[in-house]
């Protein structure tokens with residue numbers, strides 16, 4: 001059965017199978033309530049992931065009703081545990097490679113593993129997530145008239161020959177390498193977004209996100225900031241791939257979420273693509289040294305082979321974001337790293353507290 005409830009003037013979804021189809025009169029009630037509160041029904045795919053969960057927090061804080069759709073490949077319900085009793089959030093386990101039938105005003109499409117380790121684990125599924133997922137969600141936007149945001153990536157520039165990267169650079173991407181499932185998948189998704197816009201007048205917003213970090217990255221995420229922090233806090237060797245001279249530019253999560261919301265709220269004529277990221281560029285070796293310094297860790301640095309097609313340089317030109325969104329990052333690297341270190345420190349301590357009693361019980365059992 002499909003059910004609709006109004007909690008304190010806020011509309012929530014009750015799902016019927018894979019759809020969330022409201023009854024007519026309740027729909028009208030909901031519409032009234034939403035209009036009074038200027039609240040929207042917003043779908044966030046990948047909402048249980050790192051960026052998605054922070055975006056859900058923000059949208060809920062603004063009074064919207066959020067439907068998080070996730071297949072929990074790299075995300076977790078724990079990232080949304082703070083909203084367990086909040087009727088403004090519904091969580092639906094669903095893979096976006098399959099069509100979705102819900103009524104929404106806005107869609108943020110964030111569903112896709114972002115760490116090379118995870119997107120390369122099942123590369124065919126990564127392509128399907130990006131391409132079938134985009135088609136399914138653009139179809140939903142077309143049917144419902146919803147505005148749709150795409151979490152694209154700096155990877156569309158590949159191993160760039162233009163530095164820093166501007167939106168008009170077409171990139172230098174290997175179509176057959178180990179990163180291609182992600183890079184080409186995201187490029188094809190951008191193509192679909194602009195074709196749906198030109199052909200069907202779907203309102204689209206394409207963000208090219210550069211490396212972003214912060215609390216709620218998974219311990220086993222595999223990306224550089226979380227790897228280095230977890231290694232430093234655990235006293236394990238810091239694994240630098242290659243000689244560490246490759247560069248990245250790291251943006252703190254709260255800055256990125258602000259940019260997402262501003263982009264979604266920008267005039268319909270502005271579709272992007274727009275670079276979102278922090279232009280402060282550094283080498284991977286410098287990042288390792290900074291994290292060792294901030295954690296006070298005595299971990300050794302070890303050098304491992306550089307994976308193929310790993311971009312040598314990456315830094316966004318954010319002139320367009322400044323001009324169109326009035327946005328630029330505010331959180332300095334050191335401040336963001338300290339917050340992220342505190343998060344992982346608490347997580348690792350909690351893990352140790354849970355493991356120790358279990359180990360003690362095992363030891364007691366085995367005499």
Ligand code: NAD
Pocket residue numbers: 045046047048049050051052069070071072073074075076094095096097109110111112113114115129133151152153154208209210211212213
């Ligand atoms: P993440 O891996 O933490 O989150 C991705 C979420 O999508 C997870 O909750 C995962 O379970 C879900 N998901 C994956 N495939 C799915 C599918 N087929 N159907 C439904 N759910 C699925 O990664 P993140 O860092 O939060 O990235 C979010 C989005 O932003 C991704 O699309 C990523 O490509 C993009 N992006 C992120 C960064 C970054 O630095 N964080 C940089 C560029 C682009």
Ligand code: UDP
Pocket residue numbers: 115116211222223224225227228239240241242246248284306307310311
């Ligand atoms: N990297 C590293 N050690 C790690 C993880 C990553 O040296 O433990 C390097 C990786 O080779 C790349 C950079 O750090 O040059 C950023 O890697 P990440 O996976 O975070 O993102 P991406 O390569 O997609 O920018």
